Amino acid sequence: MLAHLRPAVVMTALFTLVLGLAYPLAITGFAQGLFPAQANGSLVRGADGAVQGSSLIGQPFAEAGYLHPRPSAAGDGYDAAASSGSNLGPLNPDLAARIKTDADAIRADTGASVLPADAVTASGSGLDPDISPAYARLQAARIATARGLTVEEVQSVIDRHTETPLLGFIGQPRVNVLMTNRALDALAG
Incomplete structure (x- = not known):
């Protein structure tokens, strides 16, 4: 043995x-x-060296002068310790009610009748740092009004921060919310 x-x-x-x-x-x-x-961790630091976030992890922005991220189902919202989707199926009445509430609020804010899907749907992890260029452009007028900028100035910042698909065909065009909001802050300051 x-x-x-x-x-x-x-x-x-x-x-x-x-x-x-x-x-x-x-x-x-x-x-x-x-x-x-x-x-x-792809940490993003401010001028003072303090960590402002990660370019790979979404975080909430609710102020009118910032790009808003897509909804998060991670914990109480963007909780990296509780990363997950909502696990609610497409016929779940709770999901339908949340989407309707979110869509109504965005329509009231923007006047848009058609919304990009990422404006009202959470990502699988609930921590997606990016939004579609269409959702970013939809928010440009609100951001411009809140910051005292022109829509063209805000749209220019969004365009500069729009990333193309990897190798031109892998993935979708996207806008990193944190990096774009930092650029908007730099434009104002």
Whole structure:
């Protein structure tokens, strides 16, 4: 029995050291060396060095002078510790009521009759940092009025922060809410 037990214990210890310690340390070192910003969470810092957020994690913006993100089903909204969708099916009356309430509020705010889907639907994680260019443009007039800017100035900031699909065809055009709101703050200040 010891003849069979010894190799099993040795292999368990070896693989624990290699796969549980050496490999994670090597990958962490590789990531820190080649991609330090991404390896540390793509944190966005203000002029004073304070962390304002991450370009990869959505956060709520409710003030009239900012782009508003898409709805979040993560906890009480944009709670990274509770990342998830709502798990409500398309026929669920609670989901239909929430979408109707949100759509009515956006229509009253913008006067639009047709809304982009991301204006009223949450992402799968509930933490999506991006919105569609159509939803961003829909908010331009409200932002311009609140900031005392022209719609063209706000639209120019949105256009500069519109990212294209990867390689031209993977994904959709998108606007990062945090980065665009930072640019709007810089324009005003």
